[in-house]
Amino acid sequence: MNNNSTISVFFLAGLNETRNYRLPLFFLTLMCYFVLLLVNVCVILTIILNNELHEPMYILLCAFCMNYLYGTVGFYPKFLWDLLSPVHVISYSGCLLQTQVVYSFACSDLSILTLMACDRYLAICRPLEYHSIMSKQRVITLVCLAWLTPFWILAVNTILTSRLKLCSPYLNRLICMNGSIVMLACYPAETSVNSNAANVTIAIYFLHAAVIGWSYALVIKTCVSSVENRKKFMQTCVPHLISLFTFAVTILFDVIYIRFENKNLPQSLKNFVSIEFLIIPPIMNPFIYGFKLTKIRNKIAAMIKKK
Numbered sequence: 001m002n003n004n005s006t007i008s009v010f011f012l013a014g015l016n017e018t019r020n021y022r023l024p025l026f027f028l029t030l031m032c033y034f035v036l037l038l039v040n041v042c043v044i045l046t047i048i049l050n051n052e053l054h055e056p057m058y059i060l061l062c063a064f065c066m067n068y069l070y071g072t073v074g075f076y077p078k079f080l081w082d083l084l085s086p087v088h089v090i091s092y093s094g095c096l097l098q099t100q101v102v103y104s105f106a107c108s109d110l111s112i113l114t115l116m117a118c119d120r121y122l123a124i125c126r127p128l129e130y131h132s133i134m135s136k137q138r139v140i141t142l143v144c145l146a147w148l149t150p151f152w153i154l155a156v157n158t159i160l161t162s163r164l165k166l167c168s169p170y171l172n173r174l175i176c177m178n179g180s181i182v183m184l185a186c187y188p189a190e191t192s193v194n195s196n197a198a199n200v201t202i203a204i205y206f207l208h209a210a211v212i213g214w215s216y217a218l219v220i221k222t223c224v225s226s227v228e229n230r231k232k233f234m235q236t237c238v239p240h241l242i243s244l245f246t247f248a249v250t251i252l253f254d255v256i257y258i259r260f261e262n263k264n265l266p267q268s269l270k271n272f273v274s275i276e277f278l279i280i281p282p283i284m285n286p287f288i289y290g291f292k293l294t295k296i297r298n299k300i301a302a303m304i305k306k307k
Contacts, residue, residue, distance in 0.1 A: 014172060
């Protein structure tokens with residue numbers, strides 16, 4: 001019987017059916033990663049280099065894009081390497097690290113979306129108090145909490161997984177997922193603590209979702225009676241709602257896939273569902289903000305014209 005002290009590597013079986021088109025997939029993935037880096041770095045630098053964009057909404061957007069860079073670095077380099085490699089393995093510690101990065105990225109994403117929703121609530125529903133509550137220093141502190149708190153919450157889950165005795169090194173995935181590692185435990189009774197920790201984590205982020213829903217419900221209620229507020233809502237809230245919808249759909253598909261995995265589904269479809277939250281939102285959302293938010297769009301256009 002193997003355990004976590006004898007398993008030094010995991011074998012990732014998710015790419016076994018891509019032998020015939022790995023090279024085209026490699027170049028497509030490389031192009032996606034290049035575009036992702038370009039658009040997110042462009043938005044980040046635009047906000048950092050322009051003092052008039054040092055406002056709460058844009059600071060949160062900057063943090064949003066930085067989080068995409070953090071999360072995707074846990075997926076793309078390893079995936080690109082696997083596409084060119086005949087054997088798809090990852091070290092035990094590397095697998096736990098990838099799990100930590102990917103999960104903390106997703107939870108930080110929701111935390112930042114929650115801050116964005118609260119920011120829009122204060123800006124539209126309590127405009128006179130907005131600047132006193134959402135000071136620059138306070139926003140930066142909240143952003144740091146939105147990064148660090150999920151990291152430590154997920155670190156607890158990762159540490160609990162690291163204590164399990166494992167009976168197999170084979171993962172039928174493209175990337176390491178905490179739930180998939182837990183399923184390899186030799187003694188299912190030992191995983192009850194992991195399940196409880198996972199349920200607490202899910203509950204915490206359901207509360208985040210409730211805060212987002214409450215914030216936008218109040219915003220919509222306020223905007224109904226004011227033409228000016230409706231205009232502000234369309235300009236600044238719609239990008240947030242599109243980002244939220246994209247995040248919710250991709251995470252929902254991933255959760256359904258993890259909880260109710262259907263062995264009859266094609267492997268390629270299962271692969272896409274398991275990684276879509278690392279592909280679609282990090283590329284799509286910077287474009288949405290870049291085109292929809294006038295200040296961002298104008299600053300990027302001005303930078304391009306100068307060159």
